[in-house]
Amino acid sequence: METSENCSVKVALHIRPLIADERQQGCRECVSVTPAKPQVQIGSHFFTFDHVYGNGGSPLADMFEECIAPLVDGLFQGYNATVLAYGQTGSGKTYTMGTGYSDNCQTQAGLIPKVMNALFSKVETLKHQTEFQLHVSYIEILKEEVRDLLDSVSNSKLESANGNSGKATVPGRTPIQIRETSSGVITLAGSTEVAVSTLQEMSTCLEQGSLSRATGSTNMNNQSSRSHAIFTITLEQMRKLHSISPDNDSSDEDMGEEYLSAKLHLVDLAGSERAKRTGSDGVRLKEGIHINKGLLALGNVISALGDEKKRKEGMHVPYRDSKLTRLLQDSLGGNSKTVMIACISSADINAEESLNTLKYANRARNIQNKPIANRDLISNEMQQMRQQLKYLQAELCARGGTPADEVRVLKERIAWLEATNEGLSHELHEYRSRCAFVDNCEIDEPDGHIYLERHFQSSVSSDHPMIESISGTQKLLFMFSISLLLSGDDSGESDEAVKELEHALLQNTMDKEMNELNKRLEQKESEMKRIGIDTEALKEHFGKKIMELEEEKRKVQQERDRLLHEVENLSANIDGLAQKSQDVRGQKLKALEAQVQLQQKMKQEAEQFRQWKASREKELLQLKKEGRRNEYERHKLEALNQRQKKVLHRKTEEATIATKRLKELLEARKSSPRENSGRT
Numbered sequence: 001m002e003t004s005e006n007c008s009v010k011v012a013l014h015i016r017p018l019i020a021d022e023r024q025q026g027c028r029e030c031v032s033v034t035p036a037k038p039q040v041q042i043g044s045h046f047f048t049f050d051h052v053y054g055n056g057g058s059p060l061a062d063m064f065e066e067c068i069a070p071l072v073d074g075l076f077q078g079y080n081a082t083v084l085a086y087g088q089t090g091s092g093k094t095y096t097m098g099t100g101y102s103d104n105c106q107t108q109a110g111l112i113p114k115v116m117n118a119l120f121s122k123v124e125t126l127k128h129q130t131e132f133q134l135h136v137s138y139i140e141i142l143k144e145e146v147r148d149l150l151d152s153v154s155n156s157k158l159e160s161a162n163g164n165s166g167k168a169t170v171p172g173r174t175p176i177q178i179r180e181t182s183s184g185v186i187t188l189a190g191s192t193e194v195a196v197s198t199l200q201e202m203s204t205c206l207e208q209g210s211l212s213r214a215t216g217s218t219n220m221n222n223q224s225s226r227s228h229a230i231f232t233i234t235l236e237q238m239r240k241l242h243s244i245s246p247d248n249d250s251s252d253e254d255m256g257e258e259y260l261s262a263k264l265h266l267v268d269l270a271g272s273e274r275a276k277r278t279g280s281d282g283v284r285l286k287e288g289i290h291i292n293k294g295l296l297a298l299g300n301v302i303s304a305l306g307d308e309k310k311r312k313e314g315m316h317v318p319y320r321d322s323k324l325t326r327l328l329q330d331s332l333g334g335n336s337k338t339v340m341i342a343c344i345s346s347a348d349i350n351a352e353e354s355l356n357t358l359k360y361a362n363r364a365r366n367i368q369n370k371p372i373a374n375r376d377l378i379s380n381e382m383q384q385m386r387q388q389l390k391y392l393q394a395e396l397c398a399r400g401g402t403p404a405d406e407v408r409v410l411k412e413r414i415a416w417l418e419a420t421n422e423g424l425s426h427e428l429h430e431y432r433s434r435c436a437f438v439d440n441c442e443i444d445e446p447d448g449h450i451y452l453e454r455h456f457q458s459s460v461s462s463d464h465p466m467i468e469s470i471s472g473t474q475k476l477l478f479m480f481s482i483s484l485l486l487s488g489d490d491s492g493e494s495d496e497a498v499k500e501l502e503h504a505l506l507q508n509t510m511d512k513e514m515n516e517l518n519k520r521l522e523q524k525e526s527e528m529k530r531i532g533i534d535t536e537a538l539k540e541h542f543g544k545k546i547m548e549l550e551e552e553k554r555k556v557q558q559e560r561d562r563l564l565h566e567v568e569n570l571s572a573n574i575d576g577l578a579q580k581s582q583d584v585r586g587q588k589l590k591a592l593e594a595q596v597q598l599q600q601k602m603k604q605e606a607e608q609f610r611q612w613k614a615s616r617e618k619e620l621l622q623l624k625k626e627g628r629r630n631e632y633e634r635h636k637l638e639a640l641n642q643r644q645k646k647v648l649h650r651k652t653e654e655a656t657i658a659t660k661r662l663k664e665l666l667e668a669r670k671s672s673p674r675e676n677s678g679r680t
């Protein structure tokens, strides 16, 4: 695949005009568009988007050409694309996308039908050079479940089961699973991919699927979409590649094939809604809750991706929070060119929801996608080579001259070099054959004339080193001999001249050698002389040096002895110090030991004291206890004493009374005999 380039999500705003219901309610428009600018104002808030359509902005009819057609073109270059319609319920998403399309109401054709038209007209123009294959799939996410809108079996079953289209999952049928390939591409396992080859076939798929989509009536929309729907067109192409000749821009050479594949997701989201306003309950309410949940997850993904700081910090993007965000993973922050169509109603009754949508869409503008052309590996390599070729051509242009000129010059130069090379090879060949011929001649002519001729021809120039070495008359003779030889004179004179020449050469060489030897001898003699003169001085010099060295040695020895002595002293000192420190350490140790013993003693004494104190306390307690007992006994005895005293007192009183009575009785008895005696 190609290297990616960053491209932000484009946002187009569609402002729906007031509908009949709203007019009846007396609603007013609350959104205004800044003239000639893609800017809107709602209350005190201003928002700028890539495009604004409706309500004073560009006409909605321009939306396809301005926003979507480039995506369709991109499909043919292998770029994935996504068109995403977002907005509150009843804001015009289905109207804009054209998912509610039917052949009978072409007037309201939304974006999808236009995409299909553009796609097939382009296929038609390119079909001669490219092989195309088109597939469509159509799914919806209803209550967090992915459903296949093109599965005729499930849909017919549904229809017969419900008497209605697409409202529940088919029992026994495996629900569509969302999978992620190793390269991070999101796929749907088990969804139907219908191969289509005509516009009619694709329209039928859209119409059939849209009929199967879950819709329902709410207070805010008669035909409200109750699910998020994704209509996906897959375009595969196999292109023939041709090289472009630099001379004329026509293609001339077949360069193999290129495979490209791209997907276009056309997403019609369910609208955000408030149960109070839609008046939904039961099933509708549950649907609404799921719809809002999915949209909230989408909002969180948009927030995470749209915040540059968070993005740079590599913050987690919660794609896995819902099926919707998982399916749109590539469309938001991934490999896709994405256009979001934010739909709002201009009615003041919807102002709050519209403001929310504008904020949501504004954040989406910050999302950076990384679209890449989906080529197979070989095609990709080819593409890179083609790009390299382009660069090289551009470089040639930059250096001056058109690439065609440059190429022509280079071609001419190559041709000239080839011709020169050929000439030189030819010459070489000739020389080789001549050499072979001369060698043969040498063998055939033992008198050596040809041999000499060959050698002297090459050395006939007077600045040849051999000739240079011959001086004066010899040189003249030599040159003369050669000229004789070369003149082809075959007489006895030439033989003599040759001999003379050889002799002269030999003599010359010997003279030279002799001279050389004499020179060297002279050199040696002068050297010997110089050495002989200097011997005494040298002896003296080295004697001095030896003395100096001896002196130095002596000094060094003295120094060494001194240092050794110092070291000994030091070691003795160290020993003394060590002894001292050992003594000090011993004393300290003793002191410490004494301290420790004292501490131990104190501890023991403290322990003994504690024990003694404990026993005394115990004794005290016992004594107290005994004292208390004694006290108790004393009280008891006192009480007894009191009681006994009382008894004694009572007894004493009784005794006194008895004594008194006895006394009385005795007195009475005493008096009675006297009376008796008196009577008697």
Ligand SMILES: Nc1ncnc2c1ncn2[C@@H]1O[C@H](COP(=O)(O)OP(=O)(O)OP(=O)(O)O)[C@@H](O)[C@H]1O
Binding pocket: 015, 016, 017, 019, 054, 060, 087, 088, 089, 090, 091, 092, 093, 094, 095, 096, 221, 223, 224, 225, 226, 269, 270, 271, 272, 343
């Ligand atoms: N540009 C427009 N011009 C005229 N009418 C429009 C326009 N846009 C939308 N409408 C009308 O507004 C109504 C609601 O539109 P639509 O069903 O497309 O909304 P929606 O956003 O898809 O709602 P939901 O989320 O509930 O499915 C429809 O009657 C539609 O015809």
